Amino acid sequence: MIEAARCLACKKPKCVAGCPVNIDIPSFLHLIEEGKFVEAAQKIKETNPLPAVCGRVCPQEEQCEKVCVLTIKHESVAIGRLERFAADYERNAGKIKLPEIAEKTGKNVAIVGAGPAGLCVAGDLIIAGHEVTVFEALQKPGGVLMYGIPDFRLPEEIINAEVQTLSDLGVNFRYDYVVGRNDTIPEMLAGDFDAVFIGSGAGLPSFQGIPGENLIGVFSANEYLTRANLMKAYRFPEYDTPPIEAGHVTTIGGGNVAMDSARTALRLGSRSTIVYRRAREQMPARDEEIHHAEEEGIKFNLLTNPTKILGNSRREVIGMECIRMELGEPDDSGRRRPVPIEGSEFEIECDAVVVAIGNKPNPLIPQTMEGLELTRWGTVVTEEHTMQTSVEGVYAGGDIVSGAATVISAMGQGKVAARAMDHYLRTGKNPDPPPPPPPPKEKSKKKKE
Amino acid sequence: MFRVLGNRKVTPNAHEMIVEAPEVARKAQAGQFALLMVNEHSERIPYTLSDWDKEAGSVTFIVLEVGKSTSDFVRLQPGDEVAHVTGPLGMPLEVDNFGTVALIGGCYGLGGVVPVGRTMKAAGNRVITFVEARMEGMHYYLDKYESFSDEVVQTTTDGSNGIKGHGVDILEARLKEGVQVDRVFAVGCPFMMMITAQLTQPYEIKTFAALNPIMLDGTGMCGACRCTVGEETKFACVDGPFFDAHLVDWHELRDRRAAYIRIERDVCK
Ligand SMILES: Cc1cc2nc3c(=O)[nH]c(=O)nc-3n(C[C@H](O)[C@H](O)[C@H](O)COP(=O)(O)OP(=O)(O)OC[C@H]3O[C@@H](n4cnc5c(N)ncnc54)[C@H](O)[C@@H]3O)c2cc1C
Ligand SMILES: Cc1cc2nc3c(=O)[nH]c(=O)nc-3n(C[C@H](O)[C@H](O)[C@H](O)COP(=O)(O)OP(=O)(O)OC[C@H]3O[C@@H](n4cnc5c(N)ncnc54)[C@H](O)[C@@H]3O)c2cc1C
Ligand code: SF4
Ligand code: SF4
Ligand code: FES
Numbered sequence: 216m217i218e219a220a221r222c223l224a225c226k227k228p229k230c231v232a233g234c235p236v237n238i239d240i241p242s243f244l245h246l247i248e249e250g251k252f253v254e255a256a257q258k259i260k261e262t263n264p265l266p267a268v269c270g271r272v273c274p275q276e277e278q279c280e281k282v283c284v285l286t287i288k289h290e291s292v293a294i295g296r297l298e299r300f301a302a303d304y305e306r307n308a309g310k311i312k313l314p315e316i317a318e319k320t321g322k323n324v325a326i327v328g329a330g331p332a333g334l335c336v337a338g339d340l341i342i343a344g345h346e347v348t349v350f351e352a353l354q355k356p357g358g359v360l361m362y363g364i365p366d367f368r369l370p371e372e373i374i375n376a377e378v379q380t381l382s383d384l385g386v387n388f389r390y391d392y393v394v395g396r397n398d399t400i401p402e403m404l405a406g407d408f409d410a411v412f413i414g415s416g417a418g419l420p421s422f423q424g425i426p427g428e429n430l431i432g433v434f435s436a437n438e439y440l441t442r443a444n445l446m447k448a449y450r451f452p453e454y455d456t457p458p459i460e461a462g463h464v465t466t467i468g469g470g471n472v473a474m475d476s477a478r479t480a481l482r483l484g485s486r487s488t489i490v491y492r493r494a495r496e497q498m499p500a501r502d503e504e505i506h507h508a509e510e511e512g513i514k515f516n517l518l519t520n521p522t523k524i525l526g527n528s529r530r531e532v533i534g535m536e537c538i539r540m541e542l543g544e545p546d547d548s549g550r551r552r553p554v555p556i557e558g559s560e561f562e563i564e565c566d567a568v569v570v571a572i573g574n575k576p577n578p579l580i581p582q583t584m585e586g587l588e589l590t591r592w593g594t595v596v597t598e599e600h601t602m603q604t605s606v607e608g609v610y611a612g613g614d615i616v617s618g619a620a621t622v623i624s625a626m627g628q629g630k631v632a633a634r635a636m637d638h639y640l641r642t643g644k645n646p647d648p649p650p651p652p653p654p655p656k657e658k659s660k661k662k663k664e
Numbered sequence: 665m666f667r668v669l670g671n672r673k674v675t676p677n678a679h680e681m682i683v684e685a686p687e688v689a690r691k692a693q694a695g696q697f698a699l700l701m702v703n704e705h706s707e708r709i710p711y712t713l714s715d716w717d718k719e720a721g722s723v724t725f726i727v728l729e730v731g732k733s734t735s736d737f738v739r740l741q742p743g744d745e746v747a748h749v750t751g752p753l754g755m756p757l758e759v760d761n762f763g764t765v766a767l768i769g770g771c772y773g774l775g776g777v778v779p780v781g782r783t784m785k786a787a788g789n790r791v792i793t794f795v796e797a798r799m800e801g802m803h804y805y806l807d808k809y810e811s812f813s814d815e816v817v818q819t820t821t822d823g824s825n826g827i828k829g830h831g832v833d834i835l836e837a838r839l840k841e842g843v844q845v846d847r848v849f850a851v852g853c854p855f856m857m858m859i860t861a862q863l864t865q866p867y868e869i870k871t872f873a874a875l876n877p878i879m880l881d882g883t884g885m886c887g888a889c890r891c892t893v894g895e896e897t898k899f900a901c902v903d904g905p906f907f908d909a910h911l912v913d914w915h916e917l918r919d920r921r922a923a924y925i926r927i928e929r930d931v932c933k
Binding site: 362390391392438442456457578579 | 897
């Protein structure tokens with residue numbers, strides 16, 4: 216409450232503009248200050264259906280908190296933590312209140328993927344009065360939230376609770392359903408559905424293309440994390456999927472995914488090292504995550520590039536050959552390009568390697584529908600004010616559009632798409648002209664508790 | 665939930681399992697597989713679709729009992745339920761009139777060749793089916809093979825039924841006699857598929873094998889199933905499972921399949 220009270224309730228709150236879904240931050244902070252925690256959570260949920268998730272995994276320091284006016288003199292209000300607090304309070308108090316649903320329109324929407332983008336669209340469109348079915352390839356919802364981000368950062372119960380709320384609102388979830396292999400999008404549109412949202416994420420792991428990458432003991436971060444999170448391999452043999460037993464795990468990469476993999480390795484009982492080819496300042500991971508990783512005892516080998524993974528005669532990993540790098544001229548991205556220092560090769564002994572250098576979009580959906588325009592990176596081209604794709608009635612958002620990005624940006628795009636889809640379902644047209652970003656309006660509050 | 669509709673022991677260690685999975689049956693094509701989780705704690709295990717019935721909404725698997733997951737599955741009786749079935753997965757096989765097609769099935773491939781044979785026959789091919797087993801009593805599905813094959817050749821490695829030897833040995837003998845074969849499809853254990861590939865290579869007969877690396881998600885997300893095919897890394901679950909057998913790095917496949925043997929064995933003790 217004291218923290219919330221620090222908020223100055225700015226007239227033109229910068230924080231709201233900094234949040235990709237424009238949460239009415241000063242209002243919810245004010246409610247917390249008054250001790251109205253449940254109301255605060257409900258305030259947040261007017262714009263963000265997954266506050267317990269975002270409060271935990273948003274890079275707040277780059278978004279809402281970065282632009283808070285207090286940062287000029289002091290530290291910003293801890294918006295993310297307060298958001299998490301309000302959402303957790305509401306959930307733990309069992310006081311989750313379902314929003315009211317608009318009159319039914321009789322329109323049917325199919326959503327591909329139960330990641331944050333898909334869940335966000337599902338929530339908005341069910342409230343708008345449409346019938347919503349979410350098709351998910353895996354056996355559980357959440358996308359990366361479930362299979363990627365580890366439990367110690369985002370407990371599974373939180374995702375389940377948020378999904379339960381959507382089910383209670385009437386969203387139909389179909390698991391074990393691979394769009395493109397089961398029905399394709401054209402078949403869905405020809406069948407029961409009036410519009411489709413593609414939120415299939417960026418789930419195709421990249422590898423470096425160095426020798427030894429197919430040795431036993433080399434994993435994509437997706438595989439390593441999926442075994443641990445989705446399949447609960449760390450509870451083997453209670454769960455049947457075997458864990459990765461390794462004395463020393465070396466993770467390649469410098470993003471959040473690399474931090475999560477390296478920290479998971481520690482929890483699976485391995486020594487853990489990160490190898491990253493640029494310098495610490497250039498690591499794309501959140502500072503907070505890097506700090507955690509350092510505190511937990513993960514070793515960082517910066518300005519180091521793997522050149523080869525070494526194996527024994529049984530094709531098992533025994534180490535990695537690396538070369539030291541130094542920073543040269545800036546590249547296209549403005550970051551100083553790392554260049555190898557000749558003759559500086561050295562070896563790291565390890566028995567597992569996790570490759571966390573990024574993901575690309577899975578090509579299954581574009582392969583199974585005609586006319587879906589893609590960028591040269593394989594992401595789906597959309598119109599930015601509506602998130603409509605090149606195919607009428609088909610919208611997309613999240614990592615499938617922006618490449619690997621963030622939870623909240625996926626949800627922000629989902630919001631935009633949901634607004635356009637609602638309009639399309641009601642009128643047969645996209646909103647035109649593009650809707651302006653919604654001002655932080657004081658909505659007539661439903662008072663009840 | 666997916667109901668088990670049938671469980672029939674076809675050999676001492678293989679079961680024919682029929683499972684209700686209408687969405688899989690509706691879309692299944694030759695060459696594809698499904699992933700199955702017996703319960704919420706199970707592994708996601710791939711099985712080849714050996715048959716399906718769109719009307720009944722059912723799919724059939726031949727399951728070889730080798731470890732924990734497969735034995736959990738075959739222990740289920742009609743009326744029991746499995747927690748998850750996802751499919752069909754993988755690329756459907758390219759079907760055309762190639763001329764004469766030889767099918768080689770071993771282990772669970774005795775079921776896996778059935779849809780391949782049916783579609784190849786329907787496309788106008790002459791079909792010769794070679795089915796191999798260790799000994800007498802290990803062959804089943806003969807009536808199914810008869811229904812699409814111009815010729816069925818049974819072999820046993822100990823000679824107790826049909827011709828003694830491996831399916832490929834007989835295929836080789838036929839090729840030496842000058843029999844024209846235009847395409848070969850092999851489904852079974854990696855060793856059998858590898859020797860089939862080695863044998864057909866000098867004859868330059870296009871040969872396709874259904875690779876069976878360890879899989880996890882089966883949707884292209886994890887990369888556990890990567891195989892080297894023609895110097896390139898492929899994901900068997902989305903690019904395959906059938907690949908040009910002459911280009912496959914068979915030793916890598918064999919070694920990668922053994923990755924968890926030690927730890928799995930410990931749990932079975
Ligand atoms: C390890 C890791 C850590 C991360 N940490 C953070 C963090 O701290 N903060 C942050 O903001 N972001 C983080 N991110 C990024 C963030 O998770 C993603 O940007 C976000 O999840 C993207 O959401 P999405 O809905 O677009 O896709 P996803 O979350 O990828 O979900 C897509 C879903 O679609 C399903 N799907 C795909 N194809 C099909 C199909 N054909 N049919 C049916 N279903 C299909 C998939 O199974 C999946 O469940 C992290 C990512 C990873 C991998
Ligand atoms: C595309 C494909 C189709 C297949 N079709 C069939 C089929 O129709 N019938 C059949 O009986 N078997 C089939 N298999 C093999 C089957 O998946 C394995 O036998 C099964 O996973 C063994 O699990 P287990 O726990 O019983 O044995 P384990 O003791 O775990 O393993 C025994 C061996 O099976 C392999 N294996 C283990 N886990 C996996 C996994 N997750 N994915 C793939 N292989 C694994 C390994 O080589 C291992 O050494 C297929 C495999 C693939 C990839
Ligand atoms: S959703 Fe993220 S960016 Fe928006 S207010 Fe919450 S923590 Fe900040
Ligand atoms: S910018 Fe900071 S001080 Fe201003 S309203 Fe937002 S949180 Fe409060
Ligand atoms: S099984 Fe995960 S990519 Fe093929």
